[in-house]
Amino acid sequence: MEMVKKMDAGSVYAQESVPIMHEDDVGTMFTKLSYVGRDLLLKVLPQILSGSLFSVEQDEQQVTFAPNIRPEEEVIDWRQTAQEIDQKVRGMRPWPIAYMTYQGNRWKIWSVSVLTERTEANPGTIIRATKGQLWVACGNQSILAIEELQPSGKNKQKITDFLNGMGQKVAVGEQVGQDEE
Structure with missing residues (x-):
């Protein structure tokens, strides 16, 4: 994702979905997403740096915001x-x-x-x-x-x-x- 000043905005270079299993909680999902993020970054960073991978604008109508838990x-x-x-x-x-x-x-x-x-x-x-x-x-x-x-x-x-x-x-x-x- 391209970093911009706005929250949950910016162009996306790559994405991957991760299934949420019944036994998952915030902790297990954090771990799963950390590994997926690491692997995805290692995969696409060389393409971004070489200029062979271009980002795609996000559809702002599809963006959701998760507020802090009160x-x-x-x-x-x-x-x-x-x-x-x-x-x-x-x-x-x-x-x-x-x-x-x-x-x-x-x-x-x-x-x-x-x-x-x-x-x-x-x-x-x-x-x-x-x-x-x-x-x-x-x-x-x-x-x-x-x-x-x-x-x-x-x-x-x-x-x-x-x-x-x-x-x-x-x-x-x-x-x-x-x-x-």
Whole structure:
């Protein structure tokens, strides 16, 4: 890309697409894109310097701008579907990390999985908290299993370790999220 003063502007010399896999997050995509960028630069830089490769103007109608993430966007909204929350968690890992609140404390959520089971419970309700499983009801009757979290002031933990330690008091029927009751 030719560098200009305007954001996300300038002519393009080459481009390559990279598939986003389900297990990808911001960190893995950064790594993948770094390697693709390096390889593409090594491939086209000699052509640019020799004058045999010319840039193509971008269609400004196709350019999108991604604003900075605001702190309030890091909060998990349990009214969203489990799939949407899973995407949010991966989209904010390894930084800034999506979070929820529980009894007034912030828990950063590092890893989740979408379950196929359905529930009638209200979004944000803990529906299972036993033997290494912490399930939370989400929007559209979907369920999310929290696999790894980080309580305030603590290290990141697998859910089994958390539930065997400080999470022993977490109970089915309790509410999580900003609108805890």
